[in-house]
Amino acid sequence: MQYDLIIRHARLHRRAEPIDIAVANGSFARIAHDLSAESAAHEIDAAGHLVVPPFVNAHVHLDAVLTVGQPRFNASGTLLEGIQIWSERKPSLTHEDVKRRALEEIRWEVAQGTLYIRSHVDVCDPELTALRALLEVREEVRDICELQLVAFPQDGIFSFPNGPELMRRAMELGCDIVGGIPHHEWTRDMGVEDVHYAFSLAKEFNRDIDCHCDETDDPLSRFTEVMAADTLQQGWQGRVTASHCTAMHSYDNAYAFKLIQLLARAQVNVIANPFDNVVLQGRFDTYPKRRGITRVKELLAGGVNVALGHDSIMDPWFPLGKGDMLAAAQLALFLCHMSGYEEISDVLDLITIHGAQALRIQERYGIEEGKPANFLILDAPSAFEALRLVPARLHVFKQGREVAHTVPSHSVVKRDGEKTGREVTYRLD
Incomplete structure (x- = not known):
């Protein structure tokens, strides 16, 4: 089956293992551990980020x-x-x-x-x-x-x-x-x-x-x-x-x-x-x-x-x-x-x-097969981190259509090199 969208390597609330989520015709079509054999018109690698209902x-x-x-x-x-x-x-x-x-x-x-x-x-x-x-x-x-x-x-x-x-x-x-x-x-x-x-x-x-x-x-x-x-x-x-x-x-x-x-x-x-x-x-x-x-x-x-x-x-x-x-x-x-x-x-x-x-x-409501594909991808791997950081909502979907996205900011800390004398930068993501 050709899906409209696949979210790969997502994490769901209270489920430790990564999951793939396929969307078709505005609904969750399939949710499984590995949909690598499947294809979609559009794919997003969630990279271990938390996917939750709206x-x-x-x-x-x-x-x-x-x-x-x-x-x-x-x-x-x-x-x-x-x-x-x-x-x-x-x-x-x-x-x-x-x-x-x-x-x-x-x-x-x-x-x-x-x-x-x-x-x-x-x-x-x-x-x-x-x-x-x-x-x-x-x-x-x-x-x-x-x-x-x-x-x-x-x-x-x-x-x-x-x-x-x-x-x-x-x-x-x-x-x-x-x-x-x-x-x-x-x-x-x-x-x-x-x-x-x-x-x-x-x-x-x-x-x-x-x-x-x-x-x-x-x-x-x-x-x-x-x-x-x-x-x-x-x-x-x-x-x-x-x-x-x-x-x-x-x-x-x-x-x-x-x-x-x-x-x-x-x-x-x-x-x-x-x-x-x-x-x-x-x-x-x-x-x-x-x-x-x-x-x-x-x-x-x-x-x-x-x-x-x-x-x-x-x-x-x-x-x-x-x-x-x-x-x-x-x-x-x-x-x-x-x-x-x-x-x-x-x-x-x-x-x-x-x-x-x-x-x-x-x-x-909810991330279940057959329900409308309404969901978010958070810039955090878990509920614990989401509530600690209040991070960006990377992607917001309503019935399988992206209605908003956010590019998260990052900070850079600069300090003098202790041995080389060169400035060292640390990116905080």
Whole structure:
């Protein structure tokens, strides 16, 4: 058989021996130890580099990316000031403005190996300007990545005028996922109703749910349990995601133990966002300061699917970032004390197979014969080295077509020759 592409001498995650990967008609056609007898129109020698499925950014805000400093910077570094600044920026949003920034940032992500993105879109806007723009973006980028859009009520479903009607309109226009933000509603009762309404809308439109939930240091913010209970009562297991859940960092251990069991039983996904979580949380602490990120390690041990998002990228909440999910995974490794050898391998799963499960794309995701040929070649031989170095994504493929590549940089160290008197150079690759 004449293949379209063969990747030779590749390494797969958790497989020590090199492998050859053949692609035909946009799918993985054959994966074997030695395809030297086979030929292809195009071949790449991976030379022992790691080949992995595309990265998944399970939580980002494409409507707000690249707005840092507009109209001002977040001086306190708090979540609440970020929301206030965004409310000042929203009136100046235009269709073209949102599309331009979102498309630019998506290109950043694709170049760094992220081909699946779930973006929350603020629908607390009577005109739904950002949503209409991102619905167009979703179609325009299909050739390079897959984009899911969440109807996100930034100012609350019930604390914002006509919030329920705007959420419904967002779903009618074509949002993929129903969102919510119970901890930001004015009262606890309104927060509970926020969750209930999200479930009723999801049932009506047959959509999955992804709510910002308990994104606070307040140990009394306990809406994640409401999401888990509704999931079980509504039979929505596997279709619900609780994003952030940073209050879990502050819960007492007995309650956290109970909650983790409930989340596992309800098959609720949890999305941690290391960059924003560590920057925005703990702002009211003196010392010791809380890290803020949810209990990733304990959730995984309890059988809960945990994935990662980049969340903010140069916006009122997080002034830095470039959309690199491997960098997000490295930060999660640090913050969650996942530095054991096997744990480091598990961290790579947070931005690959766990993200695919949260986005419910696992049936067409992964390096397996018959599945779409979506994959990356990293400039590293293993997950350990990838998380140590955060290296270049040498090649990025979507359905067998290269959509991005990077030529890695190298450094040269110069010193005087100790015996010859000649300058000696050392190339660091």
